[in-house]
Amino acid sequence: MIRPARPGDVPVIHRLIRELAEYEQEPKAVVSTEADLHAALFSAHPAVFAHIAEHTENEGGGTTVAGFALWFRNFSTWTGTHGIYLEDLYVRPELRGRGYGKALLAELAAICVDRGYSRLEWSVLDWNKPAIDFYRSLGAVPMDGWTVFRLTADDLTALGTG
Amino acid sequence: MIRPARPGDVPVIHRLIRELAEYEQEPKAVVSTEADLHAALFSAHPAVFAHIAEHTENEGGGTTVAGFALWFRNFSTWTGTHGIYLEDLYVRPELRGRGYGKALLAELAAICVDRGYSRLEWSVLDWNKPAIDFYRSLGAVPMDGWTVFRLTADDLTALGTG
Numbered sequence: 001m002i003r004p005a006r007p008g009d010v011p012v013i014h015r016l017i018r019e020l021a022e023y024e025q026e027p028k029a030v031v032s033t034e035a036d037l038h039a040a041l042f043s044a045h046p047a048v049f050a051h052i053a054e055h056t057e058n059e060g061g062g063t064t065v066a067g068f069a070l071w072f073r074n075f076s077t078w079t080g081t082h083g084i085y086l087e088d089l090y091v092r093p094e095l096r097g098r099g100y101g102k103a104l105l106a107e108l109a110a111i112c113v114d115r116g117y118s119r120l121e122w123s124v125l126d127w128n129k130p131a132i133d134f135y136r137s138l139g140a141v142p143m144d145g146w147t148v149f150r151l152t153a154d155d156l157t158a159l160g161t162g
Numbered sequence: 163m164i165r166p167a168r169p170g171d172v173p174v175i176h177r178l179i180r181e182l183a184e185y186e187q188e189p190k191a192v193v194s195t196e197a198d199l200h201a202a203l204f205s206a207h208p209a210v211f212a213h214i215a216e217h218t219e220n221e222g223g224g225t226t227v228a229g230f231a232l233w234f235r236n237f238s239t240w241t242g243t244h245g246i247y248l249e250d251l252y253v254r255p256e257l258r259g260r261g262y263g264k265a266l267l268a269e270l271a272a273i274c275v276d277r278g279y280s281r282l283e284w285s286v287l288d289w290n291k292p293a294i295d296f297y298r299s300l301g302a303v304p305m306d307g308w309t310v311f312r313l314t315a316d317d318l319t320a321l322g323t324g
Binding site: 017020021026029030031032033036037040045047048070072073074075076077078079080081082085087088105106109110111112113114118119120121122123124125126127132135138139140141142143144145146147148149150151152154155156157158159160161162 | 179182183188191192193194195198199202207209210232234235236237238239240241242243244247249250267268271272273274275276280281282283284285286287288289294297300301302303304305306307308309310311312313314316317318319320321322323324
């Protein structure tokens with residue numbers, strides 16, 4: 001049901017990234033192209049990875065992509081190990097409630113266990129209560145007291161070239 | 163003044179990681195070893211990197227490590243590019259106010275500009291107002307409305323092997 005993404009999955013992953021951005025109320029934020037995704041996921045030494053949840057349409061029938069997880073390795077200087085940061089997790093609305101989201105998270109947790117990684121982390125919009133309740137049910141805890149800061153665009157360029 | 167870390171820097175980086183954990187009021191959280199850091203930073207295809215700020219003691223004298231930045235590559239599905247996530251930034255207390263922290267951030271910003279990376283990100287403790295004021299002065303913005311969730315230890319194992 002869960003498998004690593006293949007190059008042929010890039011168009012559907014790209015479509016689902018746009019669907020997720022619409023759900024997050026940022027439909028115009030996606031400026032990435034399929035070529036960008038292909039280059040990042042399938043380079044000689046990729047630093048970003050994706051897994052696919054595959055839905056079997058019917059007995060003996062074909063399969064369709066139900067959702068995806070896109071992730072990279074983070075690192076903890078406290079534990080001295082890598083972990084996984086889950087950048088995007090998305091299941092198509094019409095295929096929700098079938099366990100695909102949990103199966104994708106479980107696959108990443110299994111990778112952590114296999115490799116001795118210490119942490120599986122991701123970010124949630126504070127208004128997304130159904131997601132937060134689900135994550136808490138798995139034992140995930142919010143990193144209260146910490147805030148992520150981001151430097152982009154002209155301010156990033158100014159600091160980097162100043 | 164800023165240079166990539168070398169294998170010989172690992173002992174001092176490890177010591178400064180422990181100092182930073184003490185400052186963050188988590189002195190017992192550091193269970194990593196020098197060997198862990200060496201393995202992660204200097205493998206054949208590392209997924210974590212470090213830079214060193216070097217302080218020149220006096221005219222014609224030796225140098226000492228003033229501070230370090232340890233980072234890895236993140237990825238944005240919206241921009242389709244990698245970015246840098248700064249896991250640790252630390253300058254020794256006795257060498258603060260000399261610009262080493264800003265120089266380390268500027269080096270990472272320069273890497274972003276050179277490589278076409280879209281974002282430089284890091285996390286700050288909400289009570290660390292001097293740091294927050296400094297980051298805001300550079301144009302960094304807090305990702306308000308998002309919370310990081312973390313799954314670790316027994317809950318991570320349960321999900322990964324369940």
